[in-house]
Amino acid sequence: MQTVKMVVTGPFNAGKTAFIQAVSEIDVVSTERKISSEAERIKETTTVAMDFGRITVDDDLVLYLFGTPGQKRFDFMWEILSEGMLGFIVIVDSARPETFREAKSILETFRAYAPTPYVVAANKQDMPDAWDVEDLRIALRIDSKIKLLPCVAPDKESVKAILLELLYSILEEMNEK
Amino acid sequence: MALKGNLRDFSVTQLLNLINLARKTGTLTIEGPTEAAWVSFRDGKLIYAQLGNEDGTLVGILLRGGLVSARQARAIKTHASDKNDKELGLLLINAGYLVQQSILASIRQYFLDIVYKLFNWGEGFFRFDAGVLPPEGRITIRLNLENIIIEGSRRMREWEKLKDEVPNLEMALDFVERPGANIRDVNLNVEEWKVVSYVNPKNTIAQIAKANQMNDLEIRRVVYGLLHAGLVEVVRPDGMPIPARVKQFKPIDEGQRVSLVNRLIQRIRSL
Known part of the structure; x- marks a missing residue:
């Protein structure tokens, strides 16, 4: 059995768990805990170790989706989770500009861990305060060669589109070699 | 009561504020993660600073500040090894090599660089020895701590932001x-x-x-x-x-x- 993995990362409350839940064939194995910090009490629970989703391709191949914990104090998990990944997706909450700096920092950190292809998902594009994708590109200083895609994480089709774009990027990179 | 503890519990900013408000005289020793620093105060004003094994003599400070070349520094050390910093400073001024203002500006900058560096030390033990002053013969200055605390705090915020970026x-x-x-x-x-x-x-x-x-x-x-x-x-x-x-x-x-x-x-x- 061949197994491959992709990592879904991004700041706290960006929508990583919802992203994996949208396409995983199993209930996402989630290590969520009630949030203790007042400053981070935007939602009731958060991922403290990792989320874990699965897509079975065929008898010989399984894709695992690993979601990283969003809170900075759990960043020791990131390097472990990034080992051996096929590619990664950085989820950005388009409606919370206060998280953009952290999103950029996470992106740079993962780029440093492994030179694998990645895409950036501008999540929560259905929200009224969401920043336009191209404005986000400037705010996050993302190179025009990197795919920055609109996303609504609970929407399966939206998540599929992001995963496909990452896979196309991986194929393109292979063809360039 | 002994003024000593850990920077985790009482930061450099808080220490300087305390020394300033209490108009303390003495030397603060901080043992940081990789080196130690000594900062002296008189009546709550910064007068002297020394970092680790750095050459904090007048020649070392002038060399660091670009007021003398490495060759000149070596020559001064050779020919004036029996002179302390105050005597050497006077000698350089009287000989017309340097003016008093540039020497004091260089020393001031050197002390400030050390103190600003301390603002980024989040770990380490500190101890304040009341009444202990720098060695005789070292040149001291008098700098208000209020401005140093404000500038140090600003730099610390900038440092944290830059470390993220x-x-x-x-x-x-x-x-x-x-x-x-x-x-x-x-x-x-x-x-x-x-x-x-x-x-x-x-x-x-x-x-x-x-x-x-x-x-x-x-x-x-x-x-x-x-x-x-x-x-x-x-x-x-x-x-x-x-x-x-x-x-x-x-x-x-x-x-x-x-x-x-x-x-x-x-x-x-x-x-």
Whole structure:
């Protein structure tokens, strides 16, 4: 059995768990805990170790989706989770500009861990305060060669589109070699 | 009561504020993560600072400040080894080599650099010895602590922000390949040009800083500006090993990888 993995990362409350839940064939194995910090009490629970989703391709191949914990104090998990990944997706909450700096920092950190292809998902594009994708590109200083895609994480089709774009990027990179 | 403790519980900012408000006289010793520092105060004013094994003598300070060359510093040390800093300062002024203002400005800057560095020490033990003053013969000054605390706090905030933006100095820089981006069209200052001249995936940011004699804050400040201007990007340095992959995700050859990715694409399309 061949197994491959992709990592879904991004700041706290960006929508990583919802992203994996949208396409995983199993209930996402989630290590969520009630949030203790007042400053981070935007939602009731958060991922403290990792989320874990699965897509079975065929008898010989399984894709695992690993979601990283969003809170900075759990960043020791990131390097472990990034080992051996096929590619990664950085989820950005388009409606919370206060998280953009952290999103950029996470992106740079993962780029440093492994030179694998990645895409950036501008999540929560259905929200009224969401920043336009191209404005986000400037705010996050993302190179025009990197795919920055609109996303609504609970929407399966939206998540599929992001995963496909990452896979196309991986194929393109292979063809360039 | 002994004024001693850990910087985790009582920060440098809080210590300086206490010394200022209580108009204390004495020497604060801080044992940081890698070196120690000694800062002396008289009536709540900063008068002297010394960091680790740095040459904090007048000659060392003048050399660091660019007021004397390395050759001149060696000559002074050889010919005036029996003189303390005060005597040496007077000698240099009377001989017309330097003026008093430039000597004092150099000392002031040296002391301030040390104290500002301490603001970034989050770990370490401190002890305040009341009444203990610098060795006789050392030149002291008098600086109000209020401005130092304000500037140090500002630098600390800047430092934290810069550390977030440029977290890893072992990474390298490369020029961004962007249509219309031309480094020659941009007005860079001397510091920025110095850094730009070393931009190459072979050089880590730490190596560029060392070559330009910049400290961590200075190099981060310049790199931050260049990144925000879209002129450079952070890249993995040439030759830096790629992290080993875990065993359960077996390495596969290129042909297999293409087939594997195509199978993944088909599957996700069908979801």
